[in-house]
Amino acid sequence: MSLEKLKRIDENRLEVPKDYKEGMRTNGIIYVDSILEKELESGSIEQVANVATLPGIVGASMAMPDVHTGYGFPIGGVAAFDLKEGIISPGGVGYDINCGVRLLRSNLKKSFVLLRIKELIDVLYNNIPSGVGSKGKIRLGPDDEEKVLLKGARWAVDKGFGDASDLERIESGGCMDGADPSIISSKAYERGRAQQGTLGSGNHFLEVQYVDEIYDEKTANALGLFKDHITVMIHTGSRGFGHQVCTDFLEVMSRAVRKYGIVLPDRELACAPFNSSEAKDYFASMKAAANYAWANRQCLMHWTREVFMSVFKIPPSELGLTLIYDVAHNIAKIEEHIVNGQKKKLVVHRKGSTRAFPPGHPELPAVYKNLGQPVLIPGDMGRASFVLIGTEKAMKETFGSTCHGAGRVMSRHQAIRQAKGRAIWREMEDMGIIVRAAGRETLAEEMSEAYKDISNVVDVVHNAGISKKVAKLKPIGVIKG
Amino acid sequence: MSVVSFNMTFEVLDISGDIGIKASGKTCEEAFVNAGMGMYSLITDIGKIKDEKRMEIEVKADSPESLLVRYLNELIFQFDAYGFIGRGIKILDLRLMISNLKTEISNQQSSIKLKVFGEEFDSDRHEQGLLVKAATYHNIKIEKRNDECIIEVIFDI
Numbered sequence: 001m002s003l004e005k006l007k008r009i010d011e012n013r014l015e016v017p018k019d020y021k022e023g024m025r026t027n028g029i030i031y032v033d034s035i036l037e038k039e040l041e042s043g044s045i046e047q048v049a050n051v052a053t054l055p056g057i058v059g060a061s062m063a064m065p066d067v068h069t070g071y072g073f074p075i076g077g078v079a080a081f082d083l084k085e086g087i088i089s090p091g092g093v094g095y096d097i098n099c100g101v102r103l104l105r106s107n108l109k110k111s112f113v114l115l116r117i118k119e120l121i122d123v124l125y126n127n128i129p130s131g132v133g134s135k136g137k138i139r140l141g142p143d144d145e146e147k148v149l150l151k152g153a154r155w156a157v158d159k160g161f162g163d164a165s166d167l168e169r170i171e172s173g174g175c176m177d178g179a180d181p182s183i184i185s186s187k188a189y190e191r192g193r194a195q196q197g198t199l200g201s202g203n204h205f206l207e208v209q210y211v212d213e214i215y216d217e218k219t220a221n222a223l224g225l226f227k228d229h230i231t232v233m234i235h236t237g238s239r240g241f242g243h244q245v246c247t248d249f250l251e252v253m254s255r256a257v258r259k260y261g262i263v264l265p266d267r268e269l270a271c272a273p274f275n276s277s278e279a280k281d282y283f284a285s286m287k288a289a290a291n292y293a294w295a296n297r298q299c300l301m302h303w304t305r306e307v308f309m310s311v312f313k314i315p316p317s318e319l320g321l322t323l324i325y326d327v328a329h330n331i332a333k334i335e336e337h338i339v340n341g342q343k344k345k346l347v348v349h350r351k352g353s354t355r356a357f358p359p360g361h362p363e364l365p366a367v368y369k370n371l372g373q374p375v376l377i378p379g380d381m382g383r384a385s386f387v388l389i390g391t392e393k394a395m396k397e398t399f400g401s402t403c404h405g406a407g408r409v410m411s412r413h414q415a416i417r418q419a420k421g422r423a424i425w426r427e428m429e430d431m432g433i434i435v436r437a438a439g440r441e442t443l444a445e446e447m448s449e450a451y452k453d454i455s456n457v458v459d460v461v462h463n464a465g466i467s468k469k470v471a472k473l474k475p476i477g478v479i480k481g
Numbered sequence: 482m483s484v485v486s487f488n489m490t491f492e493v494l495d496i497s498g499d500i501g502i503k504a505s506g507k508t509c510e511e512a513f514v515n516a517g518m519g520m521y522s523l524i525t526d527i528g529k530i531k532d533e534k535r536m537e538i539e540v541k542a543d544s545p546e547s548l549l550v551r552y553l554n555e556l557i558f559q560f561d562a563y564g565f566i567g568r569g570i571k572i573l574d575l576r577l578m579i580s581n582l583k584t585e586i587s588n589q590q591s592s593i594k595l596k597v598f599g600e601e602f603d604s605d606r607h608e609q610g611l612l613v614k615a616a617t618y619h620n621i622k623i624e625k626r627n628d629e630c631i632i633e634v635i636f637d638i
Contacts, residue, residue, distance in 0.1 A: 041497070068498060069497065069498070071617050096614070134604055190562040190563075202611075202612055240561040240614070243614045243637070244558070251547075251551075268618055408498050409497070410497070412499075413493060413500070438609050439611070441611075
């Protein structure tokens with residue numbers, strides 16, 4: 001029913017017109033082609049329209065091709081707000097603040113690593129804390145936890161986890177300025193104490209992959225990606241710490257909605273005017289959680305390097321296991337964009353969306369200034385993941401944003417039912433992928449069929465020009481929580 | 482004190498991405514117990530949890546829905562921060578008031594007091610199920626009919 005009201009703009013975009021729903025201040029734009037349009041949920045369309053009703057929204061309420069229904073904002077959603085008239089919303093960031101991805105490249109060839117892949121995955125599984133109720137190797141005292149919140153990945157480097165040279169290859173240098181540890185609830189501190197340096201569960205993973213296909217050789221080589229070379233991808237976020245921050249602030253914001261008289265079509269859109277004290281507190285806490293997540297991925301990367309060195313007995317220089325980039329895909333940021341020909345500062349919400357800045361953008365580190373920002377898109381554990389590069393078109397159309405992953409097509413229970421009687425680990429092993437998971441049903445829930453085909457998602461953003469394909473990576477070993 | 486036995490009545494709600502619980506009971510007390518136990522059973526096989534430790538929890542909120550979310554988030558917090566998981570829940574006191582948006586916004590009218598019986602989770606002994614991160618307001622429902630109370634709640638996984 002709701003699909004009929006949408007208008008196709010071009011091959012890759014659908015419009016949710018402003019008259020789709022009462023109260024919309026702007027239109028919605030959903031990046032899907034005719035293939036992914038079939039998988040579009042009516043709930044997602046409704047949520048794109050709901051976001052368009054929020055005060056101070058600038059440009060369209062957008063959704064990337066991996067869109068699916070979330071809480072309040074859709075997952076795959078991008079929305080920018082005016083700093084004076086607009087709002088900030090925890091629902092536009094998500095529970096897992098700074099859930100994100102980092103990618104390492106190496107000098108190792110696939111054929112060499114395959115000889116010892118089982119041993120490698122076993123040792124990684126034993127050294128990367130993962131799964132429900134698992135305990136990390138790090139215990140943060142109150143002082144240390146505050147430093148994590150203030151310094152992010154730099155805290156980890158100061159502690160000896162990785163090198164200072166890693167920092168410039170992390171979005172925002174691995175640390176957002178303006179985090180305020182004094183606002184954080186004691187509950188968030190308590191949840192965060194033992195979870196630094198842990199992978200978590202669900203769709204989070206650590207994958208050993210190889211470069212399967214290269215689409216843009218010049219860019220790939222500049223990033224250190226060569227065909228059949230090994231890469232490592234780490235997908236996780238701010239763990240219980242970030243969740244508690246989100247939980248705490250959903251309550252603060254639901255009070256703020258009444259206080260400031262904001263009319264909402266869905267209570268999970270709870271928000272506050274960006275210049276209010278509630279918004280300032282949330283933003284400063286969100287930054288603390290984002291920093292917690294960057295420190296987390298930095299620690300996990302450090303242990304991954306140690307495992308590679310111990311398993312292959314190769315010195316770091318020969319291994320060349322270096323960071324390509326680290327992106328956040330659940331975050332809100334103040335950024336400068338051109339709106340109606342004028343430079344304007346906006347608060348851009350990306351919930352299940354990746355920044356995709358073009359070459360020359362002032363926020364890019366020197367190493368990528370001429371190349372553009374690497375975009376890292378994780379797929380499901382059986383198919384592939386992708387590296388793309390940011391474009392000028394993304395700046396014009398999507399506030400410099402693109403997709404973030406595959407997106408589910410099957411619920412967890414549907415997946416478990418379909419996997420009944422099957423040994424998913426053996427099916428994966430037959431495909432040449434060694435998997436280890438802590439959870440009783442993680443592999444069933446996370447099997448390939450439960451997800452959209454990542455290739456379709458990436459094709460839409462590539463064809464739409466909001467980021468360009470560089471390389472395809474295929475897994476040979478996966479660790480899940 | 483012995484562990485309270487009860488009829489666990491809940492079913493899993495299927496939604497893409499996350500998971501929900503539909504819990505019911507003759508009274509709202511029973512439905513609240515079943516919602517909590519239903520959530521625990523997503524995390525692990527609660528049959529293997531021992532009754533070694535008790536914890537008293539008290540939560541207040543300005544609406545029944547908000548009380549339900551806060552109560553479940555408190556159980557999640559105790560598990561995520563300290564590994565404490567229950568095999569049984571006993572409600573000591575439950576007050577559900579219908580919220581009135583026109584009244585004072587900080588007026589906390591609904592409240593729950595409960596005792597959880599359980600132990601500290603040990604991944605060597607206990608099955609690892611879903612990592613439940615938060616209870617949400619998404620499609621949340623508390624319905625009181627004549628002789629039945631039905632709760633629906635969706636969790637962020």
